Amino acid sequence: MSLVELIDVCKEYANGEETIRPLDGVCLDIEKGDFVSLMGASGSGKSTLLNAVAGIDFVTSGHILVEGTDITQLSRSRLADWRAAHVGYIFQTHHLIPVLTAYENVELPLMLLKMSAAQRRKRVEIALQAVDLSNRANHYPRQLSGGQEQRVGVARAIVTAPTLVVADEPTGSLDDSATLQILELLVRVNQELGMTLLMVTHDPEAGALAPRQIRLEKGQLQELQVTEEDTPTSPKSLISQIRSYRSA
Amino acid sequence: MVRLIPYIAKSLWRHRTRSLLTVSGAAVALLVFCVVGSVQQGLSELTSESHAGNTLIVFQENRFCPQSSRLPQDYGRQIEKISGVRQVVPIKVFTNNCRASLDAIVFQGLPPELLKTVRQLTLLQGNWSAFEGQQDAALVGYDVAQRRGIVPGQKFTIGGVTVYVGALFRSEVAAEDNLIFTHLDFLQRAKGQQRGSGKNDVGMVTQLEVHLNQGVDVDQVAADIDALFHSGPVATTTRTKGMFQADTLSDLAELIGFIHWLGYACVGLVLSLVATTTVMSVQDRIGEHAVLQTIGFRPFQIFRLVVTESLLLSLLGGILGISFGLATLWWCGLSIAAEGVTLSFQPSWLLAIQGTIVSMMVGLLAGLAPGWQAARTEIVAALRHA
Numbered sequence: 001m002s003l004v005e006l007i008d009v010c011k012e013y014a015n016g017e018e019t020i021r022p023l024d025g026v027c028l029d030i031e032k033g034d035f036v037s038l039m040g041a042s043g044s045g046k047s048t049l050l051n052a053v054a055g056i057d058f059v060t061s062g063h064i065l066v067e068g069t070d071i072t073q074l075s076r077s078r079l080a081d082w083r084a085a086h087v088g089y090i091f092q093t094h095h096l097i098p099v100l101t102a103y104e105n106v107e108l109p110l111m112l113l114k115m116s117a118a119q120r121r122k123r124v125e126i127a128l129q130a131v132d133l134s135n136r137a138n139h140y141p142r143q144l145s146g147g148q149e150q151r152v153g154v155a156r157a158i159v160t161a162p163t164l165v166v167a168d169e170p171t172g173s174l175d176d177s178a179t180l181q182i183l184e185l186l187v188r189v190n191q192e193l194g195m196t197l198l199m200v201t202h203d204p205e206a207g208a209l210a211p212r213q214i215r216l217e218k219g220q221l222q223e224l225q226v227t228e229e230d231t232p233t234s235p236k237s238l239i240s241q242i243r244s245y246r247s248a
Numbered sequence: 249m250v251r252l253i254p255y256i257a258k259s260l261w262r263h264r265t266r267s268l269l270t271v272s273g274a275a276v277a278l279l280v281f282c283v284v285g286s287v288q289q290g291l292s293e294l295t296s297e298s299h300a301g302n303t304l305i306v307f308q309e310n311r312f313c314p315q316s317s318r319l320p321q322d323y324g325r326q327i328e329k330i331s332g333v334r335q336v337v338p339i340k341v342f343t344n345n346c347r348a349s350l351d352a353i354v355f356q357g358l359p360p361e362l363l364k365t366v367r368q369l370t371l372l373q374g375n376w377s378a379f380e381g382q383q384d385a386a387l388v389g390y391d392v393a394q395r396r397g398i399v400p401g402q403k404f405t406i407g408g409v410t411v412y413v414g415a416l417f418r419s420e421v422a423a424e425d426n427l428i429f430t431h432l433d434f435l436q437r438a439k440g441q442q443r444g445s446g447k448n449d450v451g452m453v454t455q456l457e458v459h460l461n462q463g464v465d466v467d468q469v470a471a472d473i474d475a476l477f478h479s480g481p482v483a484t485t486t487r488t489k490g491m492f493q494a495d496t497l498s499d500l501a502e503l504i505g506f507i508h509w510l511g512y513a514c515v516g517l518v519l520s521l522v523a524t525t526t527v528m529s530v531q532d533r534i535g536e537h538a539v540l541q542t543i544g545f546r547p548f549q550i551f552r553l554v555v556t557e558s559l560l561l562s563l564l565g566g567i568l569g570i571s572f573g574l575a576t577l578w579w580c581g582l583s584i585a586a587e588g589v590t591l592s593f594q595p596s597w598l599l600a601i602q603g604t605i606v607s608m609m610v611g612l613l614a615g616l617a618p619g620w621q622a623a624r625t626e627i628v629a630a631l632r633h634a
Binding site: 051054056057076077080081083084085087089091095097098099100104108109111112156 | 251252254255258259261262535536539540541542543544545546547548549627628631
C-alpha cells in the first residue's frame, strides 16, 4: 500500500458565475521515502493539491489516504491531531512566530505531542543541528537572515519526524545562495533521514532535483519521465547539478 | 496550555503599549469597583452588626443632627424600669460637621465604666488607666489617628474640644475606628462652654443606647419607651440601632445605592476594553494562528490561547487595581460621616476575592468572541492573507 493515495480528488469553487476546478479527478500514489516535486504554471492548483494532502484544505470530492487513513473524512479537530503527528509543513515564507526564538519555534510542534521536556529538548537540538543552526538557537526570527529563517522552518517541519513533509515553494522568497542551502537541506531530509517529501515549485531546476516529478495542468496530473542519468545520487552531486544549471 | 504561557506572555509583550494601556484601564476600573464595594460593605456591616437588631437608640423626636438632640440623662433611669431592658447607656455626641464629609470627627462621651462593657475595643497604644484616670482623656479610633497623625500622650483640639490622647484603639465594629470616645461629663461640660451661654450640658445627652435582654420584643419596647415620654418635656423617637443608623445615613445610602451601578459600569468598561484589545490582537495575528493550526493546534486550542491572553490582561489589571485600591483604603482608613454616624470604607479579603473573580470572568467573557473568530479561521485563506 502506498504511503499517500489520492483517489479521484476534485476541488471546485465558484468565481462569480464561473466554476473553477483546479483539481479535476486527480489520482496519485506516493511511496514511503519518495521525493516528489509538483510543478505547474501559476494558478494551476499545485498549492491546492499540496494543502489538501497536508490536511489544511478541503476537497470537493474524492479521497486522500495517508497510511490508510482517509483524511477527507476527519473532523477539524481530528485533522489537527493528525497533522500534528504526521505532517511537517515548510512554507514559502518561513512563517516563524516572531515572538519566539529559533529554539522555541522548533519546539512548538512538540508541545502538541506527549513527551517530556528532556525529550523535547533533545529533539529540538538534533533538528537545529540538522539545519546547522545550533549556534542561532536563541536568536529571534528578526535576528536571522532569510535563509536561516527558512532553515528554522525546515527544522520545525522535521522535528516531529513526520510521516510526510510538504514544502510549498520553499525557495520562492530566497536569493540564489539561500535557495541552494535549502534545496540541499531538503535532499538530505529525504536521503539521510528517509522522510517522504512532496515539494511544490514553479522552478524547473529545483523541481528537477526530485527523483519523481509531476506536473499539474488543467486539473490533471502528468508524470514526467526521469531517466537514471537525470537522478543524482547524493546531495552534493545534486547541488553541483543545480550550480551547473545556474551557471549555464 | 500551561506550557504555552510563555508564548502568550511574549505575544502580549510584543504589543506592550497596547497591553499596558489595557492593563492600566482594567486596573483603574477595578480600583473603582473595589472602592464602591468597600463603601457598600461598610454600609451593610453598619446596619447588620450583631447588636444592631437587639439594641435601641432613643433620640429626640424629629431631630436628626446630634447637635440638636437633647435628652435629659435622667430618662435612662426610667427606661431601665421597662421590662426587657438590661442596660441603658447615655451618650453625648459631638461632631465638627453634621453634613456628609470624608473627614468629619465624631466624639462620643460615655461613662468610662459603661464604655468598657458595651464596646469591644482593643487598645493598640496607650492604656486604659490613662483614659480612665484623667477627665479630659480620650480613646481615639485607629483610623482617625492614622488620618490625623494622632499619637498617645498628645493633646489636640477639634471643633473647640480639646482632649488628651489616652490610648488608640481598634473596635470589632469597623465604623467605630473613626470615633473618639471621651468621658461623658467632660463632653457635656465642653459642649456647654462652647455654646457660650456660661451653662454646660451636664444632665443632657444626645441619645440613649438601650441594651435589651435576649428574646425581647424589640418593637414593643421601642413603642413603650416613646409612649413613656410622649407627654414629657422632650418626646423621643426610638429605633433599633441598625434602623437608626440606616435612617441617619439614608441620603448617603441612596447615593451609595446609585454608585454601585458605577461599579458595574466599570466592569462593563473593562469588558469592552479587554475585548477590543483581544480582537485587535487576533486580527493582527490571523496568519500566526493559521500557522499554529497548520502545525497541528486544534481550533479549540487556538480558542483557549486567545481566551487565556484576554484572561491574563484582565486579571493582571484587576490584581493591580484591587491591590492598590485595597492597600490604599487599608492604609488611609477612609470613612464618611453624616449626622454623627460614621460609615467606614471596608476593604476586605472577601472584596479582593470578589474583584479577582470579576476580573477573571470579564477576561473570559472578553475573550469569547475573538477566540471564536480565531478558532474558525480558514487556514489557507489566512495564510494567503498573512
